[in-house]
Amino acid sequence: xxxxxxxxxxxxxxxxxxxxxxxxxxxxxxxxxxxxxxxxxxxxxxxxxxxxxxxxxxxxxxxxxxxxxxxxxxxxxxxxxxxxxxxxxxxxxxxxxxxxxxxxxxxxxxxxxxxxxxxxxxxxxxxxxxxxxxxxxxxxxxxxxxxxxxxxxxxxxxxxxxxxxxxxxxxxxxxxxxxxxxxxxxxxxxxxxxxxxxxxxxxxxxxxxxxxxxxxxxxxxxxx
Ligand code: DC
Numbered sequence: 001x002x003x004x005x006x007x008x009x010x011x012x013x014x015x016x017x018x019x020x021x022x023x024x025x026x027x028x029x030x031x032x033x034x035x036x037x038x039x040x041x042x043x044x045x046x047x048x049x050x051x052x053x054x055x056x057x058x059x060x061x062x063x064x065x066x067x068x069x070x071x072x073x074x075x076x077x078x079x080x081x082x083x084x085x086x087x088x089x090x091x092x093x094x095x096x097x098x099x100x101x102x103x104x105x106x107x108x109x110x111x112x113x114x115x116x117x118x119x120x121x122x123x124x125x126x127x128x129x130x131x132x133x134x135x136x137x138x139x140x141x142x143x144x145x146x147x148x149x150x151x152x153x154x155x156x157x158x159x160x161x162x163x164x165x166x167x168x169x170x171x172x173x174x175x176x177x178x179x180x181x182x183x184x185x186x187x188x189x190x191x192x193x194x195x196x197x198x199x200x201x202x203x204x205x206x207x208x209x210x211x212x213x214x215x216x217x218x219x220x221x222x223x224x
Pocket of ligand 1: 013014035036037039040099100103104128129130131132180184
């Protein structure tokens, strides 16, 4: 590959972004950056501190004393909060259900967006989130907006839960996913929206490999 570009992948919850972004990064030898994990880490800290997640000032007061580091490891990326590995904790239900409130605060977004821009400075990154193509890397060389039907996204999350060893209700998952979509799309600061120059990729009927191949083809068009 001639030059190392920046790839922005946005889209609603559970559309397959992280799985596919990881695979694309692996195939290109790029760095994968999961921006949702950073919002999740802060949410985890706020819950632990007993803070009302809807109170912007209280959540934002945590930021100066917070260190969030994404580390690339043999088994994928790990997420470190103030020197502790919280990769598992940030995937629990209280965090998943609280993260939309935390990520809606303007001060939180400014802080995260600045950090994420610094992480992408060198190029050669695949970054996934909700506002990468619109706010974090508006001049990214390739932008993909990844979607899938709510039913398919709930089905995938359910299968993932079963693989991890716990059961869940498909109907409840669909409800939670739809609610998170609504909150992320309707918030005032950097709502989830497809960038004008993003390529829409609907993964409803695509396998992981097919979706990754579609992105790799787009990358080839950019760099060849
Ligand atoms: O990708 P994820 O489900 O781990 O993201 C968790 C939440 O973080 C998501 O509901 C909205 C928020 N988020 C955001 O606002 N901006 C990003 N760039 C990434 C995630």
